[in-house]
Amino acid sequence: GQNIDQPTEMTATEGAIVQINCTYQTSGFNGLFWYQQHAGEAPTFLSYNVLDGLEEKGRFSSFLSRSKGYSYLLLKELQMKDSASYLCAVMDSNYQLIWGAGTKLIIKP
Amino acid sequence: DTAVSQTPKYLVTQMGNDKSIKCEQNLGHDTMYWYKQDSKKFLKIMFSYNNKELIINETVPNRFSPKSPDKAHLNLHINSLELGDSAVYFCASSQGLAGGPGTGELFFGEGSRLTVL
Secondary structure: OOEEEOOOEEEEEOOOOEEEEEEEEOOOOOOEEEEEEOOOOOOEEEEEEOOOEEEEEOOEEEEEEOOOOEEEEEEOOOOHHHOEEEEEEEEOOOOOEEEOOOEEEEEEO | OOOEEEEOOEEEEOOOOOEEEEEEEOOOOOEEEEEEEOOOOOEEEEEEEEOOEEEEEOOOOOOEEEEEEEOOEEEEEEOOOOHHHOEEEEEEEEOOOOOOOOOOOOEEOOOEEEEEO
16 A cells, blocks of 8 residues: 655744654655645645755755655744644655645744 | 635535535646545545546545536535535645646645535
8 A cells, every 4th residue: 555654743942943754655656745734724835856865945955765765854943833734745656646644843932 | 816716615514415615726727636634634635637637536435526617627516415524625736747846736725624514
């Protein structure tokens, strides 16, 4: 079967750095996405990785290792508005997105 | 100007009723989707249409019927609603199917929270 694993919940402090991990087992691979979803709102796109390595975009970076079936989302200089769920999704060989359940990130002052 | 809009945002109804959710996108995308997000927060694909043609139809009860009158609209009709249908339903669109920046990226509507009593 196909599955995406990520921690259910994480807590971090404002101004700090947090890393949210995602491991996956899918039928083929056509890229990995990270989405942010605030409570009661729609998911919004954060990043896309299809090649190994680190993609940096402002305070957020996303890393991929295809051989390990592993990705992480790194958030720096955390702000209270970063409190949200972070969803990892992998596009399989049929170009279908397989979603994780999301990691709820709680930021404390 | 909302990119992907869906209505209604909230829907409360009785078991056995029939209801519809409408979705429209003004991004010029080729592909539209319906997702269901349950209380455990998993997003599950239900249907996908590309240029008005059904391309993904996951294992969904046939009480759920999508309709795409044109590539900018994808509506969802649900017959004989059951308690287990209570969830948030998200419409989304993307340009094409292939993965990659600007193609696989999904743009979501605000969601329609359905509560079946």
